[in-house]
Amino acid sequence: MPAAPQFKSEFLRNFAERGAYYDCSGPEELDALFQKERVTAYIGFDCTADSLHVGSLVQLMTLRRLQQAGHKPILLMGGGTTKAGDPSGKDEARQLLSNEQIEANKQSILSGIRHLLKFGDGPSDAILVDNAEWLDKLEWIAFLRDVGRHFSVNRMLTMESVKLRLDREQPLSFLEFNYSIMQAYDFVELYKRYGCRLQSSGSDQWGNVVSGIDLGHRLANVQLYGLTTPLITTASGAKMGKTAAGAVWLNAARVTPYDYWQFWRNTEDRDVGRFLRLFTDLLLAEIGRLEALQGAELNEAKKTLATEATAILHGRANADAAAETARRAFEEGATAAGLPTIVAMLPEGVLNLAVAAGLASSNSEARKLIANGGLKLNDVVVSDPKLAVAVSALNADGVLKLSAGKKKHVLVKPA
RNA sequence: GGGGGAGUGUCCCGAGUGGCAAAGGGGGCGGACUGUAAAUCCGCUGACUACGUCUUCGUUGGUUCGAGUCCAACCUCCCCCA
Numbered sequence: 001m002p003a004a005p006q007f008k009s010e011f012l013r014n015f016a017e018r019g020a021y022y023d024c025s026g027p028e029e030l031d032a033l034f035q036k037e038r039v040t041a042y043i044g045f046d047c048t049a050d051s052l053h054v055g056s057l058v059q060l061m062t063l064r065r066l067q068q069a070g071h072k073p074i075l076l077m078g079g080g081t082t083k084a085g086d087p088s089g090k091d092e093a094r095q096l097l098s099n100e101q102i103e104a105n106k107q108s109i110l111s112g113i114r115h116l117l118k119f120g121d122g123p124s125d126a127i128l129v130d131n132a133e134w135l136d137k138l139e140w141i142a143f144l145r146d147v148g149r150h151f152s153v154n155r156m157l158t159m160e161s162v163k164l165r166l167d168r169e170q171p172l173s174f175l176e177f178n179y180s181i182m183q184a185y186d187f188v189e190l191y192k193r194y195g196c197r198l199q200s201s202g203s204d205q206w207g208n209v210v211s212g213i214d215l216g217h218r219l220a221n222v223q224l225y226g227l228t229t230p231l232i233t234t235a236s237g238a239k240m241g242k243t244a245a246g247a248v249w250l251n252a253a254r255v256t257p258y259d260y261w262q263f264w265r266n267t268e269d270r271d272v273g274r275f276l277r278l279f280t281d282l283l284l285a286e287i288g289r290l291e292a293l294q295g296a297e298l299n300e301a302k303k304t305l306a307t308e309a310t311a312i313l314h315g316r317a318n319a320d321a322a323a324e325t326a327r328r329a330f331e332e333g334a335t336a337a338g339l340p341t342i343v344a345m346l347p348e349g350v351l352n353l354a355v356a357a358g359l360a361s362s363n364s365e366a367r368k369l370i371a372n373g374g375l376k377l378n379d380v381v382v383s384d385p386k387l388a389v390a391v392s393a394l395n396a397d398g399v400l401k402l403s404a405g406k407k408k409h410v411l412v413k414p415a
Numbered sequence: 416g417g418g419g420g421a422g423u424g425u426c427c428c429g430a431g432u433g434g435c436a437a438a439g440g441g442g443g444c445g446g447a448c449u450g451u452a453a454a455u456c457c458g459c460u461g462a463c464u465a466c467g468u469c470u471u472c473g474u475u476g477g478u479u480c481g482a483g484u485c486c487a488a489c490c491u492c493c494c495c496c497a
Contacts, residue, residue: 235453236453236454238442266451267452268453269450269453270452271452272452295450296449296450296452298450298452299450299452302450302452329451330451360444362461362462362463363462364462364463365459365460368444368445368459368460369444371445371458372444372445372446372458372459373445373446374445374459375445385465404444404445405444405445405446406451
């Protein structure tokens with residue numbers, strides 16, 4: 001990672017101090033620009049799923065901090081680029097999505113991150129743009145002549161996203177090959193439409209960002225800038241945001257505020273300070289105090305991290321509720337009402353209950369869980385896979401608690 | 416267009432001689448130890464009406480009592496020659 005320069009502008013200084021800085025195309029000039037005027041900057045996301053996940057959070061936080069510093073963020077939804085599919089980091093082409101699906105994904109993604117940014121007409125309010133607006137209308141020959149001639153296939157072949165696919169001997173369609181051209185074109189188009197001078201992205205998009213800057217010179221005779229964030233990994237080297245259940249999604253429909261809170265609560269010791277800086281709005285002085293905590297005391301910092309990060313995404317009320325549920329469940333050992341809950345007909349076999357509760361994905365897995373002593377019913381280890389859970393197992397609150405391991409608890413209510 | 420090589424457990428990498436639910440890693444899950452951490456150790460890691468049954472090795476057929484393993488065609492990728 002390049003060393004972060006000493007920035008003078010409020011935004012870049014804060015950005016770097018928080019560990020979000022990876023690289024920049026023209027650090028001094030951009031720093032000067034940030035001091036001089038309100039900068040319009042964008043980050044793009046494709047609509048390949050109905051939710052973004054934690055891997056995109058650094059980028060979203062970049063927009064948030066831009067806005068906090070009084071600049072103008074553009075959230076670019078890739079309604080057009082999604083139709084091509086970004087080959088970066090993927091072994092094979094994504095299945096093509098229908099236009100309806102893309103549109104639905106776009107709406108869903110937006111609803112999931114509405115707490116992160118303030119949209120509107122104010123000077124530093126975020127605006128939402130969809131690149132389908134211009135990409136859909138392009139004409140093949142005209143586009144090739146105006147834009148395509150500025151791209152060297154030789155160089156495109158050396159781009160990381162393309163090379164990976166070729167090295168792995170996986171097919172790369174011409175459609176996907178064009179992705180980086182579209183992204184470069186987006187940048188210039190956003191400059192023309194909104195005066196957007198900066199594209200921020202993850203470091204894996206560097207090649208595409210640079211292509212856009214280059215295209216800016218050629219098509220609009222303007223100096224554009226790129227600013228990238230590092231790929232966030234955990235201290236043990238794993239890519240962040242991959243857990244048991246798969247990706248940590250931002251939409252509450254996929255990952256509830258409670259589970260999201262738990263994700264942050266389970267941060268490794270060594271990551272606490274770094275994550276507090278990256279993913280919360282807490283002041284650096286306060287973060288310094290929190291990360292200095294030693295041993296088990298660090299758990300307090302993790303709770304703060306969990307609550308603050310959850311509040312940014314899901315709102316303060318949901319974050320506090322998640323914290324309280326966790327406190328009751330883990331610190332009092334109570335069957336906190338806020339735990340995930342399912343409704344089931346009793347009596348029912350434990351295997352079916354475990355599956356219904358999402359604690360196992362199949363009966364076989366539930367059996368294995370039991371065989372390993374990992375399934376508990378009201379905090380008592382279940383040893384018999386044939387156990388039929390009857391109404392008599394309900395506790396005083398009229399529910400029963402089913403647990404897989406020490407951390408996953410689900411309440412079962414009788415139908 | 417011709418010649419050669421490759422595609423393995425739907426997370427990844429990867430052994431595999433006709434008897435294979437298929438070696439070994441990584442990852443993941445569970446257990447022990449802890450602090451809802453890391454590291455370490457142990458177990459599990461295709462499904463089901465479960466001492467048995469069913470489905471898996473690019474696709475589709477074929478040979479065989481029996482096929483991931485042999486044959487044919489097709490799909491995809493890599494290399495060499497044109």
